[in-house]
Amino acid sequence: MSNIKRIIDSKIVGYIIGYALAVIMFAPILWMLIAALKQPGSTVTVLGELFTTKFSLESFKAVLKPDGTAMMWRWTWNSVIVGVVQTAITVLFSSWAAFAVSRIQFKGKTFIFALILVGMMVPVESIVVPLFDMITEFGWTNSYNALIWPGMMLPLAFLILKQFIDQLPNELLEAAKIDGANIFVIWWKMIWPLSKSSMAAVSIFIFIQSWNNLLWPLLVAQETSMMTLPVGIPTFQSIFATDLAVPMASNVLASIPAILVFLLFQRHIIKGISMTGIK
Template identity: 50%
Template sequence: MTARKRKKMNVSRKLLYIFSYLFIAAWLIPIVWMFITSITPRGESVTIISELFTPPFTWANYEYVLENAMIWRWTFNSFFVASITTVLTLLLTSLAAFALSRLRFVGRNLIFWLIIAGLMVPIEAMIVPLFQIMIELNIVNTYSALILPNLAMPLGVFLLKQFYDGVPNELMEAAKMDGAGLLKIYWKIFLPLSRSSMAALGIFTFIMSWNDFLWPFLAVNSESMFTLPVAIPTFQSSFSSELMIPMAVNTLASVPAIIVFILFQKHIIQGIAMTGIK
């Protein structure tokens, strides 16, 4: 390698590091600002940066939230809905992907492309028919209304099918020779092999369900059924016009999603990387 090429590589690496640090800063600054605002005493200024990072700080905003709102109930609702949605989505999408990848039946390709076409349909276009279905089923303002519409995930079917297509046919043939049925092959072979892809899909599904606002806002009308994204705006109008209390609630609501992402970020990268490997 010549000195000129080595110098170009060093410059490119330095530029990559600079852009990486800028991206990290752009991601961290709103989180830091949210947390600092949440521990700022009520009535203080949060618009002047020099005053924002100067004491005093207090945990009174968190105490106020915990004592004057149904924060634990809303957190349970969000966690319950996100967890059940994630488990059922993984089960349904993996079964659908396995069938589309390994079973031979008439119209298989057409069904697959119809599922992929679902990626192009925005949720806003389906709000009215979905809500009408919930009314007909008499499940408005229930957990079922929050969970069922989110189970159809075309992206999950696409990602898992891409991975299953790369599994050698010899594994399936050997399992059939040992007397294994389709469900056993799915459970004993394909699911363990797709663990990284399933983990990545599960994390995406959990975070998307945790942060979902539009559909829960329409599907429930009882305060006890609110999820955190629906409940947070009520603090701005019902409790205070200041930013400290809403930011305290936002911090509490963001902690689980941030923890999940940090703990499982390796699975996300590995799952996406392995999806296209055959």
């Protein structure tokens, strides 16, 4: 009985700690939601006034007003275009690279694999200047090309997909070769269908990373019409203004697509990474 009581007590303590951590993590989100529902100009940094002042949707109307002064719709469209295109192309290229390094024998394969892994250890900030000079030389500044192409290869995506392809039985691929299937057919008919869960998990990571990317769009998108949400939202706030309700409303709206993508496909994250075989 004493052992059972200790187990129950330890579970209760674990639940208390877990719920406490959940409340702490949810507190900033709750503050953002409450601040967004305040009238523009309301005080949202004082706890007493945060719950006593009147709630309204005026901050959301200010963000979404169609008179052209707020470009929330345009920034959202830019973020969607960049996120979707970058995710699709990155997953495709990463899958090809992972398949080649995992299953195709060619000279320099080990060096290429090591080179891609080294890319995971190189900070993005260290290559920003030469990359920006290259984009300027191409004349791609303030264009979708500048926002999309430099981020199309993600070493982590390559590593996750390669880890999955390594687990596929050699006999399965050898049988396809005996039947006369070439490299592209093997990838299209076998690798692509079998690795859908891993690709879904990788796609979520890439999309959320692209959606939240600030540094690179801040450099190459100087025109207001080409800004993405992380770059455009801070323009609602300036050093001369103290209004936080409108920026919080824009943050709420900007968070919705990323949250929906995660909630709809969250089961693929664990399934795609933990899968070690085929059905």
